[in-house]
Amino acid sequence: MVVSEALSLIQGKWKVAILYILAEKSEQRFNGLMEELGEISPRVLSKQLKEMEAAGFIIRMIFPSNPPAVLYSLSYKGASLLPILQSLAEWGLKYPNTSISNPGIQKE
Numbered sequence: 001m002v003v004s005e006a007l008s009l010i011q012g013k014w015k016v017a018i019l020y021i022l023a024e025k026s027e028q029r030f031n032g033l034m035e036e037l038g039e040i041s042p043r044v045l046s047k048q049l050k051e052m053e054a055a056g057f058i059i060r061m062i063f064p065s066n067p068p069a070v071l072y073s074l075s076y077k078g079a080s081l082l083p084i085l086q087s088l089a090e091w092g093l094k095y096p097n098t099s100i101s102n103p104g105i106q107k108e
Contacts, residue, residue: 009055014040014048016085022058022074023082029071057081 010016014037021036022028028036034045049072052058057078063069 009057010081012048014044015052015057018048018052019057019074019078019081019085022072023079027061027071027073029069033072052078 010019017037018033021033025032025036030042030045030049033049034040034042037045040048049058049060053060055077056075059073059075061071061073063071
């Protein structure tokens with residue numbers, strides 16, 4: 001159950017990509033994330049960022065200016081996910097043809 005709950009916090013098409021972008025770029029503005037992600041809508045990105053901020057994975061910093069500048073960065077908690085995601089990526093490379101319908105058989 002704990003693993004399922006943890007995975008639910010990063011499920012979806014965009015959250016892992018956002019984590020990787022912030023790991024590479026350290027800080028990003030909203031429009032920078034939009035540009036990096038490509039096909040995401042502003043509404044969806046905003047929702048993903050709010051969920052990730054609520055989970056403690058990212059930090060939203062607002063700087064007073066006109067209009068206000070908002071920067072997003074990884075929190076310590078968000079950065080702690082990176083080695084786990086790297087391990088998942090390595091597993092995916094090791095077993096590229098494993099499917100849910102046939103989890104015990106690797107096609108080579």
